[in-house]
Amino acid sequence: MNINVRFAPSPTGYLHVGGLRTALYNYLFAKQHKGNLVLRIEDTDQSRKVDGAIDNLIESLNKCGIIFDKGPTEYSTDNLFIQSNRLSIYHEHVTYLLENNYAYACFDDDFLQYRDKSYNKEQLIDTSYHVRLKIPNNELTVKDEIRGDIKFDLSLIDDPVILKTDQFPTYHLANVIDDHDMDISHVIRGEEWLPSTPIHVVLYDYFQWELPVFIHLPLLLNPDKSKLSKRQGHVSVDEFLNEGYLPEALINFIALLGWNPKNNNEIFSINELIEQFNIKNIQKSGAVFDINKLNWMNGEYLKDIQAESIVSLCKIIFEKHNFTIEDNTDFIKIINFAKQRSHTIADMVEQTTPFFVDPSYNVEYRDLLLDKQSKRLFSLLLEQVAVLNNIEESEIKEIISNLSMEIHVKGKELFFPIRLALWGDVHGPDIGLIIKILGKEKTLARLNKALKYG
């Protein structure tokens, strides 16, 4: 059996993390079975179309490592993976349904009165009509791979519109025809589609097509358990990436929302996910998107990653915060310091701000800054740094330890005032690193400022 799966978003804007997870599960499933992953653009609602959305979608997905085997490479008119280019195909199928009495034309929303009528093609020319699918009155069982058999009473379902007045198909029709034409073997999609699956099954039945396997994924939830949406934190993949969440971490985190490998591991590369992913281990209930845990996981990735490999990404984000990167070697040092203690790259900016702009003093330590002993420390350090030609961290360390012996001060009493003067707070990087990055001039200036403070 050939395994073909698809991710079928509508181009209405940015890629949502829920969409990313659906795409990911499709991708993992396809790769694992040496099948194909198809990208299909469902743009049958002309009013909701957003320019550039397709390129955007593809770019976000690609950044996260999800590559399609088939799909539109660009938004070109002859592309078969974009539904708006397949209108004539849908029309042919509508004709088939109409001719076999599986569907009927309606001239207004009071559709029941048209249910038993039929019109030939000539009668429909120059009229404004839509087409509805006749849903029979029997019971129907849908098989979902995760939930098992689900019974529906079809008499409770209204005849759905399959062709709109503007002659575009609705989702139900286009989706079924495309899945068949693209030889989709497994439909992996969000749980919100479960209630409309019987409509799709009826369509398959009318066309006498073989059903794909249906796999409905549990929803991603807001902290209040409603369906994940904006308003309660951000959900756009782009936003996460721009804030400096690493694609690998985002993918890892999202993979574990609704699926688990039945062991206690938490960190997975994409290849490990491909190896271990299993439909059977997908959860039935929805999963709250916990930003807290994503932060932790992103931090784990940040700790492990080589500074060199994120330097250009960091540069973009630091420059977005108006920090100019002058020296690459220094910047790597800064990254190495910050990535150990940050959740995201945006966090790293915050952690390292005093490297770039003169800090204001933490008011809690005002007294320490005014202290006579502190002032003495500042002036002694100032003297010693002033005579240095080029600054090495080891040298600074030595100077400070000599200073410690000279005035008999050590530990916090020694480091707090110095760090306060140079960094604005008693906590921060190693003093050697601060001075090394700051350079002689800025170090002297900050010591001077602290000396005069009060």
Place this chain on the structure above:
RNA sequence: GGCCCGUUCGUCUAGUGGUUAGGACUCAGGGUUUUCAUCUCUGCAACAGGAGUUCGAUUCUCCUACGGGCUACCA
């Protein structure tokens, strides 16, 4: 309202007809680090409720409650 799906620590989850119900995030506390962070150790914390089946149910069945999704000429 109707239909459908779901329910193990606050969150992500493991698990079993008999377990001290396990792990991770968060939180709290200890240790390491002459700062902070990292790291590490410890702790707090869950089987929605009620019947039934059974020697025994968190686990199987039913009911209730609660939560969510869908109910568009949106996907």
